Amino acid sequence: MIEGFILRTLDYQDHNKLLYIYTNQGIKSVLARGVKKLNSPFRHLTQSGHLISFEASKGNLPTLKNATLLNRYQALKQDIIKITMMHVVCELIYYNLTDDDDHEKLFNFLKKVLNALNDTPCPEDILMIFELKFFHFLGYGINLKHCQTCQTKHDLWFDVNSASLVCQQHAIKTHTLIGPKHHQILTWCYYIDIETYQPLQLEVKTTQVLFDVIEALQTMHMGTKPKSKAILRTLLTGGTS
Ligand SMILES: [Zn+2]
DSSP, X not given: OEEEEEEEEEEETTTEEEEEEEEBTEEEEEEETTTTSTTOTXXXXXXXXXXXXXXXXXXXXXXXXXXXXXXXXXXXXXOHHHHHHHHHHHHHHHHHOOTTSOHHHHHHHHHHHHHHHHHOSOHHHHHHHHHHHHHHXXXXXXXXXXXXXXXXXXXXXXXXXXXXXXXXXXXXXXSOEEOXXXXXXXXXXXXXXXXXXXXXXXXXXHHHHHHHHHHHHHHHHHXXXXXXXXHHHHHHHTTOO
């Protein structure tokens, strides 16, 4: 049996489901036969957002043979904002990983993120920590230390258009620039240990600005930003922005 987190499921023929499970060896596609039948022992287990322990047959399309539930993240599932954040995390993993990534490390980190998301009163922090550190896992070095052009470390702004740090001298005035008060929070998220951090309790306005920066970085490095992020923003602002 190996541990895995179900990123998404697809209905497949009458009673079957296709499971996309993230494990310490990468994403596995597993066919779960008959799990939509009322009497299937795996019916409630084979749902996205569950951490399971499972065994599958060998072959091109492995079939689920055995599985037990390890964590359904109960508190998380009762909060629509946390659920949407979990979708963002799943989307990022599903669409951006390659076989060469360090899955052992990312899978362990993902479990910590899910536990933290489940328990925290400030889920925004957890999502930003995941998103920032995810760049690092993918091998994208995010410069949060010096001006992109002259390397100075003083008086820095984040240029959303070019997704880079700039000093006063190299800032392009027509671009959207984010001040140090904000991008220092991102630096904090990038380096913090998710297990020992203290909640930031950010205002929604601040969170939205930080999301702008993270989405600029995602669009630049991954070509796109997670679609669930738009839903999340609407939920956080109650539809007012
Ligand atoms: Zn400069």
